[in-house]
Amino acid sequence: MGDFLGAVGDVLTSSTFYASAARLSALLMFAAVGELVAERAGTLNISVEGMFLSGAFASALGYHLTGSVVLGLVVGIAGGLLIAALQANLSHRLPADQFVVGLTLNVLVVGLAAFLDSNIKPVVEAASVLEIPLLSDIPLIGPALFGQTWPVYLIYPLVPAIGWLLYRTRWGLEVRAVGENPQSADVSGIHVNKRRRQSIYVSGLAAGLAGGVFVLGLIGSFDVGMVGGRGFVAIAAVIFGGWTVKGTVAGSLLFGVADSFRFTLPSLGYQVNPNLLAAMPYILTLAVMMFFAYRSRQPRALAQPFIRGLR
Amino acid sequence: MEVRELTKRYGAVVACDRVDFRLMPGRIQGVLGENGAGKSTLMKILIGLVLPDEGSIYVNGERTVIADPLHAAHLGIGMVHQHFSLVDALTVWENVALGEPGSLDPGHTRSRVSDISERYGLDIGPEAVVGDLTPGMRQRVEIIKCLARDPQILIFDEPTSVLTPAESEQLFDVLRTVVREENRAVALVSHKLDEIMRATDEVTIMRAGRVVDSMVTADAEPASLARAMVGRNVSLRREAAAIGAFSDVPTPLDQPMIPAREGEPALAVSGAVAGHDGALVLDHLDLRVWPGEVVGVAGVEGNGQKPLADLLSSLLTLDEGAVVVSGREIPSGRAGAMSRAGVGVIPEDRHDSGCVLEMSVAENLVLADPDSVSRHGVLDRRALALRARELIEEFEIRTPGPDTPLWQLSGGNQQRVVLARELSHRPAVLVASQPTRGLDVGAIEYMNTRIKEAAESGVAVLLISSELEEIAALSSRIVVMYEGRIVGEMDRADLDLERLGMLMGGAGVGVGQS
Numbered sequence: 126m127g128d129f130l131g132a133v134g135d136v137l138t139s140s141t142f143y144a145s146a147a148r149l150s151a152l153l154m155f156a157a158v159g160e161l162v163a164e165r166a167g168t169l170n171i172s173v174e175g176m177f178l179s180g181a182f183a184s185a186l187g188y189h190l191t192g193s194v195v196l197g198l199v200v201g202i203a204g205g206l207l208i209a210a211l212q213a214n215l216s217h218r219l220p221a222d223q224f225v226v227g228l229t230l231n232v233l234v235v236g237l238a239a240f241l242d243s244n245i246k247p248v249v250e251a252a253s254v255l256e257i258p259l260l261s262d263i264p265l266i267g268p269a270l271f272g273q274t275w276p277v278y279l280i281y282p283l284v285p286a287i288g289w290l291l292y293r294t295r296w297g298l299e300v301r302a303v304g305e306n307p308q309s310a311d312v313s314g315i316h317v318n319k320r321r322r323q324s325i326y327v328s329g330l331a332a333g334l335a336g337g338v339f340v341l342g343l344i345g346s347f348d349v350g351m352v353g354g355r356g357f358v359a360i361a362a363v364i365f366g367g368w369t370v371k372g373t374v375a376g377s378l379l380f381g382v383a384d385s386f387r388f389t390l391p392s393l394g395y396q397v398n399p400n401l402l403a404a405m406p407y408i409l410t411l412a413v414m415m416f417f418a419y420r421s422r423q424p425r426a427l428a429q430p431f432i433r434g435l436r
Numbered sequence: 437m438e439v440r441e442l443t444k445r446y447g448a449v450v451a452c453d454r455v456d457f458r459l460m461p462g463r464i465q466g467v468l469g470e471n472g473a474g475k476s477t478l479m480k481i482l483i484g485l486v487l488p489d490e491g492s493i494y495v496n497g498e499r500t501v502i503a504d505p506l507h508a509a510h511l512g513i514g515m516v517h518q519h520f521s522l523v524d525a526l527t528v529w530e531n532v533a534l535g536e537p538g539s540l541d542p543g544h545t546r547s548r549v550s551d552i553s554e555r556y557g558l559d560i561g562p563e564a565v566v567g568d569l570t571p572g573m574r575q576r577v578e579i580i581k582c583l584a585r586d587p588q589i590l591i592f593d594e595p596t597s598v599l600t601p602a603e604s605e606q607l608f609d610v611l612r613t614v615v616r617e618e619n620r621a622v623a624l625v626s627h628k629l630d631e632i633m634r635a636t637d638e639v640t641i642m643r644a645g646r647v648v649d650s651m652v653t654a655d656a657e658p659a660s661l662a663r664a665m666v667g668r669n670v671s672l673r674r675e676a677a678a679i680g681a682f683s684d685v686p687t688p689l690d691q692p693m694i695p696a697r698e699g700e701p702a703l704a705v706s707g708a709v710a711g712h713d714g715a716l717v718l719d720h721l722d723l724r725v726w727p728g729e730v731v732g733v734a735g736v737e738g739n740g741q742k743p744l745a746d747l748l749s750s751l752l753t754l755d756e757g758a759v760v761v762s763g764r765e766i767p768s769g770r771a772g773a774m775s776r777a778g779v780g781v782i783p784e785d786r787h788d789s790g791c792v793l794e795m796s797v798a799e800n801l802v803l804a805d806p807d808s809v810s811r812h813g814v815l816d817r818r819a820l821a822l823r824a825r826e827l828i829e830e831f832e833i834r835t836p837g838p839d840t841p842l843w844q845l846s847g848g849n850q851q852r853v854v855l856a857r858e859l860s861h862r863p864a865v866l867v868a869s870q871p872t873r874g875l876d877v878g879a880i881e882y883m884n885t886r887i888k889e890a891a892e893s894g895v896a897v898l899l900i901s902s903e904l905e906e907i908a909a910l911s912s913r914i915v916v917m918y919e920g921r922i923v924g925e926m927d928r929a930d931l932d933l934e935r936l937g938m939l940m941g942g943a944g945v946g947v948g949q950s
Contacts, residue, residue, distance in 0.1 A: 295533070295540040302523045302534050312485065312521035313535030314506035425524070 132395050142389040143269035148343055149388075150381025151273075151280040152335055156359035157377045158287040159331025161370065164363055165291060166324035167304035169428040171227035172212045173332050174356025175234035178349070180205040180336025182238040182247075185347035188340075189247030197249075198276060198337040205333020206326060208234060213322035216430070223428065231356075239349045251345030252276050276342035279334065288370040290327075300324050304424035307431040317431045332356065354407065358384075361410040365417050368424060376413075383409045437482070437513070437589050437621065442491035444477055451477040452488070453645040459589055459621040464611060466636030466653060467625045468665055470736050470902065470940075474645040475625045479591050482623075483515045484508040495589075506535070514587030516578050516595055524567030531566055532581045552580045556610050571598035571714045579610065590614060591623045596631055597738070598715050608635045627665070627736045629658050629941035641665055662937030700763050702727045702896035703748075703779070703865045708757035710743055717743040719920035720757070725865065725896040730887065732911030733900040736940050740920035741900045742784060745869040748898070749781045750774040762864050775804060780863030782854055784870045784900075791842055791854055798824030798838035800853050805861050831856040832882070848879025855886055859895075866890050869900040884910055904936070918942050 163170040183204025188197030216223040257271035291297040302310040307317045366372025387402040437459040444452040480486040484502040549562040558576040596604040641649045701724040710718040746752040753769025761777040809819040824838035872880040916924040916939040924939040
């Protein structure tokens with residue numbers, strides 16, 4: 126036990142821990158705030174995992190072809206949107222079940238990305254680190270918040286933008302109404318399934334960007350196993366956050382921190398079973414879900430398809 | 437606004453049958469009819485939620501097709517919905533803003549909400565979250581949302597069903613302002629006679645999808661309205677003719693049964709209170725059924741019949757009151773408790789709760805009591821097949837075989853499966869909720885005969901039906917439900933249709949008591 130506390134202490138005083146926690150949290154946050162929009166409209170969008178991976182591969186490909194991080198990210202977003210288009214149109218235009226579609230897409234993306242990856246073998250480099258002068262010199266949290274590669278910083282405008290979209294625009298109002306009570310929204314003259322499709326596109330955009338940031342901002346390479354369930358953890362962050370923007374940000378931070386423990390502990394010289402360590406964020410996710418599943422109030426029409434005329 | 441020859445069909449059911457209807461500025465037009473008479477469908481057509489199959493709609497003299505609610509709003513038609521169109525999680529002003537065009541302007545919307553609530557005396561805060569409001573206050577929000585678009589035509593669909601008497605009075609005040617001072621046209625849809633008499637200028641009476649009468653309210657009498665609504669002399673039903681009912685006063689199937697009604701009742705519900713969404717669905721309901729009698733529960737649909745059936749299927753938990761079956765008190769809402777105590781239920785919607793369409797006839801027949809054909813939790817296929825064959829024979833179920841999936845059977849035969857299942861474990865009480873809805877003549881006759889036979893064999897039968905013909909033909913005693921209570925009772929021998937109609941419409945109960 127003493128060893129354990131010592132290890133935790135070491136980790137908490139290591140600036141690499143804060144830097145990696147911030148990176149991994151930001152990564153989840155991209156996917157999670159997008160997922161939040163889809164869920165507020167009533168779609169439990171499990172294909173966010175596939176969008177994430179699709180975005181990661183597409184950005185690697187984009188960088189491979191153009192040599193530009195900016196274009197790499199743009200192609201990554203397109204990769205996320207592609208999966209979003211399939212999810213949105215199959216489950217909210219055609220009457221396919223959203224979970225069946227989502228599961229299928231997730232499996233499809235893994236296979237497709239592995240196939241293309243082994244054939245094209247995209248060569249990727251991470252974007253350069255952009256240290257914000259003065260701010261990045263703050264001990265511990267300075268490098269974490271202001272000493273990252275530049276794509277990571279995109280999270281700073283994205284979070285308030287999502288908040289604005291959901292709470293300050295008519296579109297956001299309609300999205301929230303659609304997720305709570307689609308029949309009422311329909312009666313009020315809102316095209317329910319159109320709003321749901323659009324909100325899935327927002328999720329695809331954000332998850333695609335998450336994949337791009339992962340490849341071009343964090344790792345500098347692509348591997349099919351790299352996303353490894355982080356899309357699902359993003360869903361958990363939304364649930365943990367009680368379907369609010371602030372809560373989702375907090376959830377992303379929590380899971381990001383847990384994720385970074387498993388990277389920081391070995392790098393500080395501690396010997397922990399790597400498999401056990403890798404399982405830690407997911408054990409935490411399960412524990413959190415058990416606790417928060419009762420507490421929070423989800424959008425009332427979450428995961429319920431809308432068919433006109435049915436009450 | 438005017439509609440002519442409007443017709444809407446749902447499959448074989450004609451919801452609106454060549455309906456003519458008119459709304460004039462400065463007048464309140466009442467629409468009276470039982471549930472299922474086509475009132476709501478007509479209103480949904482006017483607001484663009486449902487497209488008519490035939491007929492024409494004129495707004496301000498011009499022929500139009502109302503494609504969706506947004507289009508209706510554009511034409512100046514607004515509706516205050518029976519089932520609210522509000523989103524619980526949003527605030528009052530957000531709900532008012534919902535579905536309007538243009539960009540979101542919270543400040544402007546808030547002040548508009550305040551203006552309207554002041555002008556009409558509808559006191560409400562724009563920042564309140566709708567889910568926290570009482571049904572009466574939610575309706576105010578609904579009205580404000582509607583008035584915010586300045587409609588020329590306002591439609592109110594059963595507006596007082598969730599209101600207290602004082603709130604209803606206030607609503608009628610608003611209606612008067614809207615009509616007399618602002619010269620708008622109002623349609624008030626209701627099945628309550630009181631309300632129609634008090635609030636409307638003219639009234640249109642609908643029954644079975646047709647307009648059966650139209651008159652100036654001041655010249656109408658409640659009794660004649662009641663008669664027109666329940667349709668004594670205008671029975672359009674072939675079914676009624678088929679079971680020999682309804683020449684003038686319906687005759688019972690054969691001789692009136694002589695109910696014993698001594699000793700202990702098989703079923704006794706006392707002081708039952710249950711709420712749903714803030715409204716009482718059962719309001720101190722008292723009911724007793726003795727072995728051998730058929731008690732018919734008459735009433736306009738939506739007055740607590742479904743909660744009563746749910747209560748006896750263990751689907752509803754009481755807030756107050758008790759259910760006693762054969763002398764034992766049965767806890768409400770505990771899955772299977774009523775069934776074990778000997779209450780058999782033929783549910784209102786056999787597709788929804790009566791049976792599993794994808795499973796075979798045999799499996800459905802033992803669904804309520806799989807223990808009877810299994811050993812140590814393992815189904816005995818042979819016993820199952822044997823039992824299924826017995827029941828198929830006994831209840832004359834027409835099926836290719838016991839393993840045929842239920843959905844391949846006709847509605848009448850599906851209902852026989854449900855009946856066989858419920859009667860096969862010898863219940864003390866049989867609850868039949870709308871048992872013949874959607875069935876053809878032969879199937880109806882069969883069901884009715886079986887129900888009567890069950891009663892003769894000593895089962896206490898509670899028959900819940902919106903078909904007065906059916907109730908009159910089968911019951912030995914009739915009770916009337918209105919707003920979750922039993923408001924009247926008469927023996928079959930003393931059947932008085934006029935009084936029955938009045939009771940069903942809530943007349944003679946007085947709005948003040950609810």
